[in-house]
Amino acid sequence: MSFVLETQGLCKSFGGIIATDNVSFQLPAGARHALIGPNGAGKTTFVNQLTGVLTPTSGKILFQGEDITGWSVRRRATAGIARTFQINQLFADLTPLESVVLAISERENAASEWFKPLGSRADIVDEACALLDTLGIGDVRESRVGALPYGKQRLLEIALALAAKPKLLLLDEPAAGVPESEREQILDVVARLPDSVALVLIEHDMHLVFRFAKTISVLVNGALFCEGTAEEIARDPRVRQVYLGEEDVGHG
Amino acid sequence: MSMTQPTKPGDGAGARMLAGAGWRWYEVLFWLAAIGLFFIFGDFIPGIPTRLMLLSEIISLGLLALSIDLVLGYAGVVTLGQGAFFGLGSYVAGIMAKAGMGAFPLSDPLIGLAAAAAVSGLAGFITSFLVLRGSDLTRLMVTLGVALILAELANQMRWLTGGADGLQGVIMGPVLGQWDFDLWGRTAYLYSLAVLFICFWISRRIVNSTFGLSLKAIKGNALRARAIGVPVNARLIAIYTIAAAIAGVAGALLAQTTQSASPDMIAFHRSADALLILVFGGAGYLYGGLIGAGLFRVMQDVIGGITLQYWQFWLGLVLVLLVLFVRGGVIGLLEGWRDRMTRKGDAP
Known part of the structure; x- marks a missing residue:
């Protein structure tokens, strides 16, 4: 199986703090994937390494099989990695x-x-x-x-983000802060995105996650805690304990 | 009045964008007025003294402010050092004309302009790398530092620049081999106005292009600009270089029309004056620098005629009021009036 995106042993530390801890992650073409985890789990740090804002301390990032670890933000953007921002x-x-x-x-x-x-x-x-x-x-x-x-x-x-005709779209909390009345329109847009785009949703809102994601990765303390289909994650008692138990499930 | 919603993609949007880049009637009026000034103050009408040298100086100052507008008003890069490129241009043009002793090619005004643009542009290109990183404060300090260094070099290199006395014996050749610079400043004014218009026209093309749009995007949000693939650094280097070249042309104009170059032309106050003129006239409109330069010099003359000592007090007062109460300087003020008029017109 070919992957749109792959990270190999990705690590990022700020001084003594390990923000990304040996993350090896694969994303198949057309994926509908969610990246979840409690606050401070290192989701945004991970995304920033994928888009080139941060340089990993060690490890590799492959995009369509090509090593892009040293590429600039712009080169990655032109190659087909697009993102939205948590804050506009x-x-x-x-x-x-x-x-x-x-x-x-x-x-x-x-x-x-x-x-x-x-x-x-x-x-x-x-x-x-x-x-x-x-x-x-x-x-x-x-x-x-x-x-x-x-x-x-x-x-x-x-x-x-879509204007770039991306092959990979990273959506960082697309509905964050949106009033209830305007929410449905955004969810609808996300649901209708074409299959040619592999989607990674970084989200707190569990309704949104389980509505769109077919596969889920849980990040805890910078490391991949577990991965699986949406049903597996929803049922996993460890996830409930570590993530769902600590967090308020579903903001909206 | 009912508005029909756009039905198909496009739907005139491209035409409206193109129309946004078209010339407005008040722009045509502005340039016609600039030509008109030549006939009013060109010693053609008995009783009205010739003021063409002053007007030429205003053009040079306005062009400098225009060059700051490109980097500050459009790309959002604050600079206190644009005067350095201005001074460099004036020395290049002055030194060339002096060496040519009035003969082609060194004393030819257009060749002098081209050389000034090239040297200032090169200096801009080299120093542009210093303004790519850092905050507004860093940029202010770096541009100011570069300006101070160049000013001191001009002061010290006495053998080349004439030091504190300035460059003596600059003799300009005729414009296009035809028109000599005259005592009334007629050639000087028309020559300056023509050069101003060409530089303005190029700048206008730049800010109305996709390239210009990317500059506004960088000013608005560099993080996002990078994320959609804008090569932020390359664009900033490009516009900083272009603006430095235009500042060099402005300096060369002043040196050529006054047939001199002095430390005053490269001194720090010129950068500060030009920035002030731009904010006064309105940054981000292209015309702000030109209108600001005119008002600045006229105010200096009029108020200076009444109270020579305190003209800067009144200038300061007007500036403070403008910045506090109007966004976009004099042009912002005019825009506000226009919007109020149209709203009144739209009301049922």
């Missing part, structure tokens, strides 16, 4: 359309073009509009991002 990281002064047009232009290597006015590539603008429509935020595509309701901003987070 958007361009407040741009419009959703401009944001997505930029992301697509970077993917198409058309963004260093300095002499042609914005919008001269009709194919890129059309693709951006279509993507925003798919995510249900086409109606606000020409408003200022900073003025959008939080739920729409969360959807734009996902739109920006």
Whole structure:
């Protein structure tokens, strides 16, 4: 079986603190995987190593069989690793359309073009509009991002990640902080993502996890505690004790 | 009034984006007015004294502020050292013209401009690596440091720059081999205005392109910009280099039109003045630097005529009020008025 993503003995320590402890992890193509674990389990540190924000202390990261451990954030992004952020990281002064047009232009290597006015590539603008429509935020595509309701901003987070046509999408708590009324739209969007994208959901909300994830990894104290299908994890008494017992199950 | 929702993807969005990059009527008006000033203050009308040298100086200052706008207003990189590239450009143009003694090619104004742009651009490229990392404070200190070093070098290299006395005996050749610089500053003004317009036009193309959009994205959120594949460092190096070259052109303009170059042109206060002018006029509009430079020099003249000692007091007061109460300087003020007018017009 070929893996989209694989880590081999991944370790990261900050001074004396071991944040990622010998994690070996495989993700098959088209996966619907969730990464769960109590607060401080090292989920975000792990994701930051996958996207290149942090360099592992030791170990290897393979993407589609290629060693990408030393690659920059940008090179990984262009290769097909996209992420959303737990806390919105958007361009407040741009419009959703401009944001997505930029992301697509970077993917198409058309963004260093300095002499042609914005919008001269009709194919890129059309693709951006279509993507925003798919995510249900086409109606606000020409408003200022900073003025959008939080739920729409969360959807734009996902739109920006999808604009890169990623092969691997890391969703860091996509519905965090979204009011109940806007939640369903986001869950719906996540459910409809195409199978060509392997999905890793980093989530606290157990409803969301069991709704979408087919497989789950539990991270505790930086190490892989256990892995399995959603049913196996739900039944596993150790997981209940370590994770579900300590955490408030389901925030929403 | 009912608005129809967009029905198909695209649906005029690209056309609207393109239209966003088009020239507005008030922009055309601005440039026509700039040409008009030539006829008003060019000693054509009896009774109105010629002020073309002052206007040329304003253009040079405005172009410097425009170059800061590219890095600060669009890419979000604060700098206190743009004056260094300005001064470098002025010395390059001045030294070349002096060596050429009025003859082609060294004293040719356009060749001087090109050389100034190249040298300043190169200096910008080299020092751009210093501003890639660090916070705003680090960037302020680094750019200020570079500016101080260059200013002191100009002061010390007396054999080349004339030291504290400045460069004496700069003789410019005619523009395009046709028009000599005259006593009224007519050639100087039209030449400066033409160069300003070309630099402005290039800058306008840059900020309205996808490249320009990526600069705004970097300013807005560098973390996210990297995550969607924007080569942040390469873009910052590019715009910093371009802005340094434009600052060099601005300095060369001043040296060529005044036929001199002095430590004053590379001194720190020029960086500070230009930054102040930009904030005053409004950063992130391209026109902010030009309007700011005009108002700054006119205020200096008018208030200076009334109370020579205290003009900076009044300037400071206006600046504090603008920064406190208006976002985007003078242009922000005008924009606010326009929005209020259109809202009034839309009301039922």
